[in-house]
Amino acid sequence: MIHDKLRVAVIGVGHLGEYHVQKYKAISNVELIGIADTNPVRAKEISDLYGVKAFNSHKELLGKVDAVSLVVPTEQHFEVAKDVLSRGVHLLIEKPITYQLQPADIMINMAREKGLVFQVGLVERFNPAVVMMESLLSKPVFLESHRMNEFTARGIDVDVVIDLMIHDLDIILHNVRSEIKEVHAVGMSVITDKTDIANSRIVFEDGTVANLTASRVSNKNLRKIRVFQPDAYMSINCLKREISVIRLDADLKNKNQFPQLSAEKTTFPGRDPLADEIASFVNSVIAGTEPVVSGDDGRKALKVALGIINQIESGCRSFRAI
Ligand code: NAD
Numbered sequence: 001m002i003h004d005k006l007r008v009a010v011i012g013v014g015h016l017g018e019y020h021v022q023k024y025k026a027i028s029n030v031e032l033i034g035i036a037d038t039n040p041v042r043a044k045e046i047s048d049l050y051g052v053k054a055f056n057s058h059k060e061l062l063g064k065v066d067a068v069s070l071v072v073p074t075e076q077h078f079e080v081a082k083d084v085l086s087r088g089v090h091l092l093i094e095k096p097i098t099y100q101l102q103p104a105d106i107m108i109n110m111a112r113e114k115g116l117v118f119q120v121g122l123v124e125r126f127n128p129a130v131v132m133m134e135s136l137l138s139k140p141v142f143l144e145s146h147r148m149n150e151f152t153a154r155g156i157d158v159d160v161v162i163d164l165m166i167h168d169l170d171i172i173l174h175n176v177r178s179e180i181k182e183v184h185a186v187g188m189s190v191i192t193d194k195t196d197i198a199n200s201r202i203v204f205e206d207g208t209v210a211n212l213t214a215s216r217v218s219n220k221n222l223r224k225i226r227v228f229q230p231d232a233y234m235s236i237n238c239l240k241r242e243i244s245v246i247r248l249d250a251d252l253k254n255k256n257q258f259p260q261l262s263a264e265k266t267t268f269p270g271r272d273p274l275a276d277e278i279a280s281f282v283n284s285v286i287a288g289t290e291p292v293v294s295g296d297d298g299r300k301a302l303k304v305a306l307g308i309i310n311q312i313e314s315g316c317r318s319f320r321a322i
Pocket residue numbers: 011012013014015016017036037038039042058071072073074076080094095096121122123154155163
């Protein structure tokens with residue numbers, strides 16, 4: 001790094017981009033050079049609130065920074081990311097990487113050719129409860145995820161599989177070390193003209209089954225993952241950042257001499273997955289290491305998500321390996 005501090009910017013400072021601004025400002029070896037947003041009113045609001053320079057366009061700031069967070073709507077990811085990567089700037093692109101495979105491949109190749117860190121903002125991988133679950137996973141037999149959001153007008157440029165289910169697809173694909181054998185998916189649109197609620201059941205070659213449900217038209221927010229494996233049942237509440245691990249305790253017997261279950265709950269007060277994700281990106285850039293969630297990871301989850309969407313939209317009830 002030529003400068004004392006890593007010079008960064010945030011492109012797109014809507015709902016989530018504002019949080020990226022806050023997290024960068026809290027990192028001591030980072031200098032937040034500026035922000036860019038096509039909405040001048042929003043750009044000024046964030047500029048005034050955080051005392052950071054607003055640039056008229058992302059192209060203006062690219063020569064001045066080492067790394068950026070790209071937090072624009074998914075439809076805009078590819079067009080802006082191409083500019084960022086072609087200028088040799090490291091990129092943290094919000095999830096989903098994009099909504100088609102070809103642009104994802106182009107971005108991954110551009111980053112690789114230029115030796116840039118290209119991280120995808122699948123933030124749940126930094127959720128401490130998920131990190132603990134991953135450390136305890138041995139041979140999962142069944143994984144189940146529920147990711148339900150109340151309806152908001154954000155994220156509706158893509159359907160719920162790409163917007164929400166993608167987090168759980170990423171976690172499951174990262175942890176089940178087996179190829180997909182079969183996927184069955186159903187879904188429907190409720191408020192938007194795209195799929196708003198979806199379920200998919202993925203069967204892996206090694207017999208592991210994953211059942212994923214995502215909705216953006218729920219009456220409450222809920223994010224849970226459950227895992228069965230031979231030595232434990234784990235229940236993860238991603239929103240509360242807590243994990244319960246239930247095991248069969250051979251030493252504990254009831255009056256009929258059956259072994260009892262023992263449960264242990266772990267919570268992580270004060271932990272902030274987005275701050276950890278951004279700190280991890282900064283560290284990868286400074287150290288020149290692979291990001292925790294790579295462009296390839298983002299593409300892998302996208303590929304399965306597109307297969308699920310295709311199946312839902314074609315009304316086909318099942319399709320073979322993708
Ligand atoms: P948003 O609509 O609140 O904000 C997007 C901002 O980008 C707006 O201010 C808009 O004016 C600006 N913008 C649009 N096109 C632009 C361009 N070409 N250049 C610069 N600015 C531009 O959306 P959001 O909810 O903040 O979502 C943004 C991205 O973050 C999406 O990709 C979304 O999927 C992702 N997201 C991720 C998570 C997560 O859990 N990781 C959560 C929410 C959103």
